[in-house]
Amino acid sequence: MSELQQTLTQLRGALGEAAVLTGEAISPQHHSDWTNNAPARPAALLLPRNTEQVASALRICHAARQSLVPQGGLTGLAAGAEPRAYDIALSLERLEGIEEIDSAAATITVRAGTRLEKIQQAAAEAGFLFPLDLGARGSCHIGGNIATNAGGNSVIRYGMTRDQVLGLEVVLGDGRVLNLMNKMIKNNTGYDLKQCFIGSEGTLGVITRAVLKLAPARSSMATALCALPDYASAVSLLRCLQRELGTPEAYELMWPDYYQLGVSWLENPHAPLNDNYPLYVLLDTCATREALESFLDRAMEGEQVLDAVLASSESQARHLWKIREASGEFPTRMRPLSFDVSLPIGRIGEFVDDICQRLEAQWPGQRSYYFGHIGDSNLHLTLDCNSLPQPAPLLAVEELVYSAVGDMGGSISAEHGIGLLKRDFLHHSVDPQTLAVMRQLKQSFDPYNLLNPGKVLP
Numbered sequence: 001m002s003e004l005q006q007t008l009t010q011l012r013g014a015l016g017e018a019a020v021l022t023g024e025a026i027s028p029q030h031h032s033d034w035t036n037n038a039p040a041r042p043a044a045l046l047l048p049r050n051t052e053q054v055a056s057a058l059r060i061c062h063a064a065r066q067s068l069v070p071q072g073g074l075t076g077l078a079a080g081a082e083p084r085a086y087d088i089a090l091s092l093e094r095l096e097g098i099e100e101i102d103s104a105a106a107t108i109t110v111r112a113g114t115r116l117e118k119i120q121q122a123a124a125e126a127g128f129l130f131p132l133d134l135g136a137r138g139s140c141h142i143g144g145n146i147a148t149n150a151g152g153n154s155v156i157r158y159g160m161t162r163d164q165v166l167g168l169e170v171v172l173g174d175g176r177v178l179n180l181m182n183k184m185i186k187n188n189t190g191y192d193l194k195q196c197f198i199g200s201e202g203t204l205g206v207i208t209r210a211v212l213k214l215a216p217a218r219s220s221m222a223t224a225l226c227a228l229p230d231y232a233s234a235v236s237l238l239r240c241l242q243r244e245l246g247t248p249e250a251y252e253l254m255w256p257d258y259y260q261l262g263v264s265w266l267e268n269p270h271a272p273l274n275d276n277y278p279l280y281v282l283l284d285t286c287a288t289r290e291a292l293e294s295f296l297d298r299a300m301e302g303e304q305v306l307d308a309v310l311a312s313s314e315s316q317a318r319h320l321w322k323i324r325e326a327s328g329e330f331p332t333r334m335r336p337l338s339f340d341v342s343l344p345i346g347r348i349g350e351f352v353d354d355i356c357q358r359l360e361a362q363w364p365g366q367r368s369y370y371f372g373h374i375g376d377s378n379l380h381l382t383l384d385c386n387s388l389p390q391p392a393p394l395l396a397v398e399e400l401v402y403s404a405v406g407d408m409g410g411s412i413s414a415e416h417g418i419g420l421l422k423r424d425f426l427h428h429s430v431d432p433q434t435l436a437v438m439r440q441l442k443q444s445f446d447p448y449n450l451l452n453p454g455k456v457l458p
Contacts, residue, residue: 007064007088008044014056019094021045030089033076034136034331037421042069042083046090051169051177051208057090058206059175067450070202072144073115075136077338078419080148080201080455087453092143095208101126105183106214107166112143112207119212128214131158135328143207149199151415153250153284156375158215160415161198167211168194172204173446181211196441201417202452204445221249222292223284223317226299227277227307231349234281237304238375241285244295248375249284252324255352255370256280262326265333272309272320282324284317327371327380335385337394341405342377342414355381355404362400363388378414402428418456426458 001009012020022044031039048054061068069083071091083089092113099109106128110119117137123130134140134152144150146168150161158164167182180194197205228234234253241248254262259280263271273280285292292310299305311317330336343351352370359366367387372379381401385392402412406428413422413429426435439457442449 003064004043004066004086007060007066010060010064011044011046011057011088014060015046015048015053019047019049019053021047026089029074030071030083030091032082033074033079035077035079035082035421037079037082040083040085042087042089043085044088046088047094048090048092049094051095051171054090054092054095054171054206054208055175055177058171058173061088062174062448062450065448065450067453069452070143070147070206072113072141072147073136073139074144075134075140076144076148076419077340077416078148078413078421080417080419080452081144082420084454090206092141092206092208095143098122099209101128101214102183103127107183108212108214109181109209110142110212111209112141112146114142116140116142116145123214124217126214127217129217130164130212131215132161132164135325142210142212146198146207146210147200147202148417149415151373151376151378153252153373155373155378155415156251157247157249162195164213165194165198165210166213168197168207169209170194170197170205170207173448173451177208178205181209183211185213196445199417201419201456203442203456204451206451218249218286220286220288221284221317222287222289223282223311223320224292224296225272225309225311225320225323226281226283226296226305227273228279228281229303229306230278231352233304234279234349234374235345237281237299240299240304241283241295245285245287245291249286250282251373251375252282253372253374254280254282254324257367258326258369258371259323261369262323265326265329266319266322272323273307277306282320324371327382330382334382335392337383337385337392337397339379339381339398339401340414340416341379341381341401341410341412343379343405343408343410345374345377347408348372348374348377348379351379351404351408351410352381355401358400358404359383359397362396363393376414398425405429420455423454423456423458426456 026045067087069087071081095111096113131154168180170178260275296308367384402425411429
């Protein structure tokens with residue numbers, strides 16, 4: 001009997017036959033994440049139902065020196081949950097459910113395999129808001145959101161996933177369970193170890209449960225699409241909005257090519273604003289519609305805004321958001337090479353102008369699209385590889401973009417994580433000494449490099 005077979009026999013004894021799948025019993029969805037970068041059927045797929053089974057699985061794999069790849073909803077965009085043929089995949093899809101909503105503490109306690117949308121719905125039914133929101137809300141798991149420190153459209157007001165987490169339960173690579181569950185906002189009892197696992201992409205431990213902060217439910221929402229004269233106006237409009245009406249729920253900037261593309265993909269492709277303006281911003285605010293209308297009138301008088309449309313109903317607001325959400329259709333309508341970067345807010349406009357020129361100089365006729373959550377310094381850039389010479393020079397494009405990000409003191413990953421796809425470009429944002437300390441941390445938590453090996457660290 002091979003070492004792998006011995007390990008699988010032990011795992012079946014600990015988890016049960018139905019929780020250890022091999023061969024064709026493993027669904028192709030577990031071969032990769034949304035990137036479909038280098039799909040591989042793992043040596044086995046584990047489906048634990050509770051923390052104790054996760055701990056048993058990790059303890060057995062640790063003793064056998066067997067590599068293990070944690071998987072959530074598999075909606076990641078950096079190949080962070082993609083296994084190799086000799087890895088064992090650990091899916092948390094059966095570790096699902098909401099354990100408690102504490103109205104006094106304004107917290108919700110959940111298991112790692114719970115889908116984000118289910119948490120949002122439970123919070124709403126209890127009179128609260130769970131503000132983390134992503135396009136993949138119906139598929140992604142909260143454990144994966146935490147492990148990648150996911151962002152989304154509401155970061156400008158509520159912060160990243162890290163800011164929503166009060167407590168965690170984590171299983172270490174050797175099977176030890178860390179009880180870091182906590183409902184208090186103030187808790188200064190030594191090192192805040194939970195922060196080590198938020199954004200670690202399953203390389204330091206496996207998150208099994210979490211205590212999350214809830215926000216008050218929104219009493220109203222007003223939505224507007226504005227045309228702007230330049231990038232500086234986008235920043236000044238945001239600051240004025242924050243002073244006069246409070247920080248918006250969302251503040252999404254779209255450059256003209258992206259706006260035109262988004263409109264053209266609508267079921268009824270009618271542009272709510274002319275498509276020849278320099279920039280567009282889509283914003284949501286909890287201020288009343290009347291207050292937002294008055295604010296925009298003043299902004300137009302001051303020429304911060306050239307034109308605007310204010311949604312008169314929830315249906316109209318959804319129509320405006322469909323333009324911004326065109327990026328969700330990229331994989332089916334083009335061959336996207338997407339970048340999720342972060343830059344100093346004041347330099348994002350400069351960066352877009354510079355990278356447009358560099359890309360066009362290198363590959364004339366390339367088609368690239370720019371949009372982002374500029375209020376939290378996040379820019380998204382997508383190239384259609386069909387517009388590049390074939391075979392598409394992917395590594396050359398990535399090096400060009402990431403080196404430019406590094407030159408401006410930016411981050412090569414704003415909200416999608418590092419995974420496998422960005423690992424070899426990490427040096428553009430992280431200096432050698434910091435990388436060395438990251439490796440020491442990995443060595444401390446996972447000395448045999450068994451947890452999600454090959455991800456994050458080069």
